[in-house]
Amino acid sequence: MTINEKQNNIVEEFDQFDDWMDKYSLLIDLGNSLQPIDETNKVPQNIIEGCQSRVWLTADYQDGIITYRGESEAILVKGIVSLLIQVLSGHTPDEILNTELYFIEKIGLREHLSPTRSNGLLAMIKQMKLYAIAYKSKGG
């Protein structure tokens, strides 16, 4: 599945709910089912410091594709981390770098990305792309 197909699937999944609390319930479920990051990887260099909740992110590069893992202390943030990983993991650096992430806005969770929310998500997306740039130059 392409990155955009994945994004569209997520948008569809969230679209079935009108009520905010139902959307957030889904996000909580996603957060709870996120494969936890290995404790040994919860080291300072993997932390994306947010004002309110910390986010951890790691990336592996094998056979031309990147696999991300992430986690957060806050379950709602974890839910969004889970979505980001679902969308971007398993793709090549080029695919990741050429992607416009529109699904967060479309499912109405843009406020979590506001710089003033300071939950580390915006920085996480930036970090995911930075990994892609780094692996691209390594690969090329």
Next chain:
Amino acid sequence: MTKEKIEEIRQDFPILEEKIYNKPLIYFDNGATTQKPRCVVEKIEFSYYHQNSNIHRGVHYLSQKATEAHEAARSKVARFLGASKREEIIFTRGTTEAINLVAFSFGEAFCKAGDEVIISVMEHHSNIVPWQMLCERKGMTLRVIPMNEKGELKLDVLQTLMNERTKIISVTHVSNVLGTINPVKEIIRMAHEKNIPVLIDGAQAVPHIHVDVQDLDADFYVFSGHKIYAPTGIGVLYGKEKWLNAIPPYQGGGEMIQTVTFEKTTYNELPFKFEAGTPDYIGSAALAQALEYVEGIGIQNIAEYEHELTKYAELRLKEIEGMRFFGTSNEKSAVVSFLVGNIHPYDIGMLLDKLGIAVRTGHHCAQPLSDALGIPGTVRASFAFYNTKEEIDLFIEALKRVVMMLN
């Protein structure tokens, strides 16, 4: 205060009618900023429409009017704080600027390498960072008063922290996270025994409790307008005349000068020496209006009613399993800080928001305090006199729902 009285008061605050995500707004973030009554907003409008002119300079009618309003506001603030002279009231942009002013100017006049400043563990960043900057600039040391498990400062430790190197003590009157009302009169008495001046951060105190700077014997007392129903951008530094005369100006510019030549400038007298540039004379007039509004309700009535609200909120919050309170001092202001089990405060705050309830989450700009408590922050509900028990009931129902979702 009666239910009818509160209903009447609520009519003065149009924003309380707002719908958030189609739900009636419940505003429990008054510790961050308060909503504005109609009379304050009307004062701003009136000032701009009928009285706007730069002050202290013009010979013309409007300038006189604006100047009178600004200086009347100064007198109003002086009376509100119980200051002995109106010249002891300096208008600033807020608490933060007032503390920065003292940290800089007092530091220039009285501090040198090896000296010490004492603050407390429950300070807002605005009462930490300016002193850290002073310490870095001068090669001084910052000392910190610790607290007990109820969130009360340990005055016996303060006694051991004070020495001949201590130049100033700066503590908050009311903690923005814990709600603790600190025994500042006692702290000032202890400090004065050793001839150490004290600055009190009154940002969280003046909206809720009666303050008399002469009774406290505070050397400096600061607060922000926007936390007491006035607009943002206006605040107050009270300083004893002897201190304000003894410290140099903070910023240079117009208004604060006596005479200027390229060789030498002499400074204006108090209070103008500390008000460089065009002051926020619209803001000062609106602040005076806000103080009048508060006095109209009566600070004692406000204190009693908010105490009732806080106690009721605490009582009802105890119904929730896993409730953990932070700040359980006997002397508390209108703040309830809590966590539920190990749920992250961000999650609770985000979901409450979707139900129309505004609370603050996180470390509330007092990161060292969160660290001392070993938590990522708290959820904070902070009340004002326009809040009601019915709102607290709705908040509790919403919180129960949110906790169920997150557990």
